[in-house]
Amino acid sequence: xxxxxxxxxxxxxxxxxxxxxxxxxxxxxxxxxxxxxxxxxxxxxxxxxxxxxxxxxxxxxxxxxxxxxxxxxxxxxxxxxxxxxxxxxxxxxxxxxxxxxxxxxxxxxxxxxxxxxxxxxxxxxxxxxxxxxxxxxxxxxxxxxxxxxxxxxxxxxxxxxxxxxxxxxxxxxxxxxxxxxxxxxxxxx
Amino acid sequence: xxxxxxxxxxxxxxxxxxxxxxxxxxxxxxxxxxxxxxxxxxxxxxxxxxxxxxxxxxxxxxxxxxxxxxxxxxxxxxxxxxxxxxxxxxxxxxxxxxxxxxxxxxxxxxxxxxxxxxxxxxxxxxxxxxxxxxxxxxxxxxxxxxxxxxxxxxxxxxxxxxxxxxxxxxxxxxxxxxxxxxxxxxxxxxxxxxxxxxxxxxxxxxxxxxxxxxxxxxxxxxxxxxxxxxxxxx
Numbered sequence: 001x002x003x004x005x006x007x008x009x010x011x012x013x014x015x016x017x018x019x020x021x022x023x024x025x026x027x028x029x030x031x032x033x034x035x036x037x038x039x040x041x042x043x044x045x046x047x048x049x050x051x052x053x054x055x056x057x058x059x060x061x062x063x064x065x066x067x068x069x070x071x072x073x074x075x076x077x078x079x080x081x082x083x084x085x086x087x088x089x090x091x092x093x094x095x096x097x098x099x100x101x102x103x104x105x106x107x108x109x110x111x112x113x114x115x116x117x118x119x120x121x122x123x124x125x126x127x128x129x130x131x132x133x134x135x136x137x138x139x140x141x142x143x144x145x146x147x148x149x150x151x152x153x154x155x156x157x158x159x160x161x162x163x164x165x166x167x168x169x170x171x172x173x174x175x176x177x178x179x180x181x182x183x184x185x186x187x188x189x
Numbered sequence: 190x191x192x193x194x195x196x197x198x199x200x201x202x203x204x205x206x207x208x209x210x211x212x213x214x215x216x217x218x219x220x221x222x223x224x225x226x227x228x229x230x231x232x233x234x235x236x237x238x239x240x241x242x243x244x245x246x247x248x249x250x251x252x253x254x255x256x257x258x259x260x261x262x263x264x265x266x267x268x269x270x271x272x273x274x275x276x277x278x279x280x281x282x283x284x285x286x287x288x289x290x291x292x293x294x295x296x297x298x299x300x301x302x303x304x305x306x307x308x309x310x311x312x313x314x315x316x317x318x319x320x321x322x323x324x325x326x327x328x329x330x331x332x333x334x335x336x337x338x339x340x341x342x343x344x345x346x347x348x349x350x351x352x353x354x355x356x357x358x359x360x361x362x363x364x365x366x367x368x369x370x371x372x373x374x375x376x377x378x379x380x381x382x383x384x385x386x387x388x389x390x391x392x393x394x395x396x397x398x399x400x401x402x403x404x405x406x407x408x409x410x411x412x413x414x415x416x417x418x419x420x421x422x423x
Contacts (some may be wrong), residue, residue, distance in 0.1 A: 179197055
């Protein structure tokens with residue numbers, strides 16, 4: 001079986017589990033958790049860089065998944081993207097509501113990282129990553145950096161400007177120009 | 190070479206900024222409202238999500254401790270899934286109808302003896318609705334008792350905003366009739382204004398908008414609905 005049809009099958013399976021959870025199937029929901037919680041916890045840790053806060057965010061995220069499973073639409077998003085996005089947004093909300101006490105240190109993150117590729121990671125499509133990375137590489141370094149920092153650390157414009165010691169307008173301009181080039185590059189394939 | 194000079198079109202920029210999490214406060218609330226009300230913008234948001242999605246692959250997996258799942262599971266017991274509120278209430282009504290019918294049968298059996306069945310009167314109905322929208326995790330569970338005109342709204346997942354959630358009944362005529370503002374979190378109980386009670390039928394929807402805080406219901410909404418749900422009579 002080729003990598004991509006295996007990926008498609010695993011995605012279809014995860015989408016089906018979300019559908020069952022939407023109908024109130026707890027076992028399906030637990031299966032979703034078992035398949036995806038390590039990824040989603042990694043996402044929360046990346047944003048919050050604090051184990052306790054990340055555990056709380058992870059709980060909130062899965063309660064949201066359970067409650068909004070009926071709104072998942074496999075035609076609009078891949079199931080992993082949908083789940084990871086919920087975790088990321090939940091972690092960002094928690095970080096902002098708790099003030100800026102928790103600052104991300106890249107070293108701490110590296111310590112937590114495990115290098116083996118898990119079943120879930122094998123499930124993610126590598127082709128998309130190749131195009132995105134090629135296009136990110138084509139940006140100016142400062143454009144690339146603000147976009148990546150925004151994604152991985154979950155900073156708002158204001159927080160980015162503060163962190164970089166750069167005027168807000170300048171940061172916005174870097175981000176928007178970077179995103180414009182990124183879109184053009186990715187649309188060209 | 191013009192690539193450096195052109196900024197993104199406004200909607201493209203707003204969608205990308207929403208996806209990256211760059212927006213805060215009112216800007217974010219506005220973008221979420223547009224996402225709910227404008228399918229084209231919602232699609233632009235989906236496209237940006239798909240574009241940056243591969244970045245998630247760079248995030249390493251970390252196994253959470255087992256107690257996290259226990260915490261989630263305990264919150265499912267106390268809470269309710271999007272579909273299960275209505276299911277549970279339906280079961281409860283069904284139980285009430287069945288036990289009511291059973292009691293009536295037994296009473297009848299005592300009077301006329303076995304072998305005869307008379308129609309039993311239906312217990313009074315209850316209106317329920319589940320309101321959701323594009324704001325992740327925002328769920329409102331509403332129940333309404335027409336006998337007392339009491340409405341109970343259970344809110345979960347409301348983001349922080351300067352505005353207050355206001356609930357509206359919208360009949361087939363499309364007119365928004367305010368039932369008043371509710372709490373941001375947990376259960377709010379209120380009496381539905383007498384001139385709006387007739388609109389709480391299965392033909393209507395309940396909708397939630399974010400409005401300037403006010404002691405009295407507004408005449409009409411200022412923003413797009415952030416959550417909505419059909420009324421079910423059970």
